Amino acid sequence: MSLLASTARPSEAGTVHIALGDRSYDIHIGPGLLGAPSVWATVPQAHSAVIVTNETVGPLYAERLAHALGTRFRRVLQVSLPDGEAYKTWESLNRVFDGLLAAGCDRKTVLFALGGGVIGDLTGFAAACYMRGVPFVQVPTTLLAQVDSSVGGKTAINHPRGKNMIGAFYQPVQVVADLDTLDTLAARELSAGLAEVIKYGPIADAAFLDWVEAHLDALLAMDKEALAHAVRRSCEIKAWVVGQDEREGGLRAILNFGHTFGHAIEAGLGYGEWLHGEAVGCGMVMASDLSVRLGLMPPSFLQRMVRLVERARLPVRGPKLGTDRYLDLMRVDKKAEGGEIRFVVIEALGRAGVRAAPDEVVAEVIEAHTG
Numbered sequence: 466m467s468l469l470a471s472t473a474r475p476s477e478a479g480t481v482h483i484a485l486g487d488r489s490y491d492i493h494i495g496p497g498l499l500g501a502p503s504v505w506a507t508v509p510q511a512h513s514a515v516i517v518t519n520e521t522v523g524p525l526y527a528e529r530l531a532h533a534l535g536t537r538f539r540r541v542l543q544v545s546l547p548d549g550e551a552y553k554t555w556e557s558l559n560r561v562f563d564g565l566l567a568a569g570c571d572r573k574t575v576l577f578a579l580g581g582g583v584i585g586d587l588t589g590f591a592a593a594c595y596m597r598g599v600p601f602v603q604v605p606t607t608l609l610a611q612v613d614s615s616v617g618g619k620t621a622i623n624h625p626r627g628k629n630m631i632g633a634f635y636q637p638v639q640v641v642a643d644l645d646t647l648d649t650l651a652a653r654e655l656s657a658g659l660a661e662v663i664k665y666g667p668i669a670d671a672a673f674l675d676w677v678e679a680h681l682d683a684l685l686a687m688d689k690e691a692l693a694h695a696v697r698r699s700c701e702i703k704a705w706v707v708g709q710d711e712r713e714g715g716l717r718a719i720l721n722f723g724h725t726f727g728h729a730i731e732a733g734l735g736y737g738e739w740l741h742g743e744a745v746g747c748g749m750v751m752a753s754d755l756s757v758r759l760g761l762m763p764p765s766f767l768q769r770m771v772r773l774v775e776r777a778r779l780p781v782r783g784p785k786l787g788t789d790r791y792l793d794l795m796r797v798d799k800k801a802e803g804g805e806i807r808f809v810v811i812e813a814l815g816r817a818g819v820r821a822a823p824d825e826v827v828a829e830v831i832e833a834h835t836g
């Protein structure tokens with residue numbers, strides 16, 4: 466039994482609680498939540514609500530959300546940004562600030578991040594900065610955002626030299642994951658979200674890894690029950706981790722499994738070429754191989770991860786950036802200390818740790834899995 470299984474608190478149906486003292490909040494998970502006034506009844510009341518969204522998601526869901534919020538806010542405004550990781554930038558952030566200032570938004574204004582990981586991370590950072598902090602609500606509409614990025618308060622924009630390099634820890638006041646919004650998800654985005662779902666098994670819950678393997682076809686077919694369980698269990702695991710280590714002093718780094726290699730792929734190719742989840746899928750294969758080469762896991766673990774990532778329709782080979790370029794990009798990773806790269810490795814099924822590895826071994830991994 467993993468540590469998590471023995472300490473996780475039971476959750477009410479449809480709700481996962483993040484326990485962070487006065488920054489605690491609930492994640493509401495279920496179908497039909499966008500239009501359900503009861504879900505929004507706990508959001509702080511204010512003069513203005515601002516929905517930050519993108520040009521893909523806005524036309525699908527912003528009106529429904531605005532209508533539900535109409536009973537609690539005197540006005541509901543919208544700022545729409547271009548869609549994609551390439552727009553997780555200072556320019557987009559400034560567009561949000563321009564919109565808020567032009568509309569005379571005060572410091573009680575509540576921001577609503579309606580979209581995927583890019584919108585969630587950027588809106589959260591805007592909320593952390595605007596007038597030194599306004600409340601924000603995460604309304605994730607992609608699988609990746611529902612199982613991972615909307616939870617835990619990591620907010621950021623990218624820098625050309627490194628992913629999520631400019632940001633803040635800033636918790637939302639609520640997360641509303643309406644499973645119906647997954648109906649419009651493109652197949653590529655579904656797979657990208659599955660990468661973060663797959664991640665939780667090896668790092669924290671071996672039984673969940675078995676469950677994901679057994680239900681992957683159902684998840685790919687968008688089976689509602691399977692998706693609901695995947696979102697729910699992922700959020701429970703993330704809540705357990707973040708509740709113990711909000712600011713990544715130690716344990717929280719396990720959520721970065723596959724991300725050291727993955728972020729290098731994203732930055733090296735230019736943001737948006739690969740989706741974040743695609744880079745994480747391939748990054749997990751590389752980090753699994755590293756775990757094997759360091760003698761922590763048997764070779765069968767790598768084979769198992771390759772098979773699962775492939776079945777999720779994610780890439781298992783990284784782009785040919787060159788070994789030195791990979792190493793340079795990874796040296797700016799946030800887990801690096803004094804230029805020494807630190808990787809999340811699997812130490813046993815359901816348990817991860819963070820450690821440095823000799824450059825020669827990392828180079829072998831890069832050469833085995835790229836090009």
Ligand SMILES: O=C(O)C(=O)C[C@@H](O)[C@H](O)[C@H](O)COP(=O)(O)O
Binds near residue numbers: 619713718720
């Ligand atoms: O919440 C976390 O902690 C994570 O590491 C989750 C990751 O899936 C997510 O991509 C996160 O934004 C990466 O954080 P970073 O600190 O490596 O930029």
Ligand SMILES: [Zn+2]
Binds near residue numbers: 613661724741745
């Ligand atoms: Zn991630």
